Amino acid sequence: MKPFDKCPVCGGELVEKDVEKLLKGGIHVAVLKVRADVCLQCGERLYSAETVRRFEQIRQKLERQEVGEFQPLGHSFHVA
Numbered sequence: 063m064k065p066f067d068k069c070p071v072c073g074g075e076l077v078e079k080d081v082e083k084l085l086k087g088g089i090h091v092a093v094l095k096v097r098a099d100v101c102l103q104c105g106e107r108l109y110s111a112e113t114v115r116r117f118e119q120i121r122q123k124l125e126r127q128e129v130g131e132f133q134p135l136g137h138s139f140h141v142a
């Protein structure tokens with residue numbers, strides 16, 4: 063099921079790809095691999111409604127520090 067046939071930004075062609083998505087919630091950041099339709103022309107990424115819901119759930123867990131089920135992946139640093 064595709065939400066779009068063409069890129070809604072530029073009308074370019076979309077290809078399904080595995081992409082890395084960075085999610086931030088509170089002080090935490092999570093990286094996850096998801097399927098997305100990526101525009102060949104402008105690089106716009108389109109996610110399914112299901113994937114967007116998953117992002118929301120993960121963000122909420124990050125905000126509530128419910129990160130026990132996530133695998134640690136190094137440290138994040140803030141550079142002023």
Ligand SMILES: [Zn+2]
Nearest residue numbers: 069072101104
């Ligand atoms: Zn595009």
